[in-house]
């Protein structure tokens with residue numbers, strides 16, 4: 001079901017109200033860097049906070065197409081800092097079918113851990129690469145941009161780090177496969193992976209074979 005940006009606002013007191021209150025705050029600060037604390041204070045001041053508001057913020061990106069940048073996307077943003085780039089959501093992302101809450105819960109309960117190769121982090125674990133608490137999110141096996149449905153069969157649990165890396169494989173969005181987004185992938189890579197890529201690039205630019213290092 002397509003979601004239109006101009007019909008996004010539910011009635012007051014709707015259970016997903018926190019999502020729209022976060023969007024209100026970001027829209028009032030387009031182009032500015034805002035912090036975790038500011039969003040939290042806004043939620044507290046406008047009817048109360050909820051436990052997993054970061055997930056609601058993430059859905060504004062993935063399900064509704066708002067370009068909300070974080071430290072995973074931009075080097076000038078620190079952890080816990082966000083920036084809404086535009087007052088208008090991206091049109092492609094609006095075509096994406098939202099994931100029903102029941103399907104989301106089913107996928108996380110079924111998989112129990114991040115399904116990215118070798119990761120296996122579980123909800124509530126401390127991510128050894130970032131030091132943050134792991135929150136599993138549903139990740140499309142066949143990307144929504146390639147027509148993948150938001151069904152349990154086409155979803156798997158993934159930690160936010162791997163989920164974000166998958167959505168940042170290319171600059172210019174999932175449909176733009178001509179520009180690999182190496183910087184974003186390296187930010188999400190493990191220390192071992194970073195070391196290997198660094199060794200290979202170092203060798204290349206230093207004129208050596210990686211095995212000589």
Ligand SMILES: [Zn+2]
Pocket residue numbers: 114115116119120121158159160161162
């Ligand atoms: Zn993971």
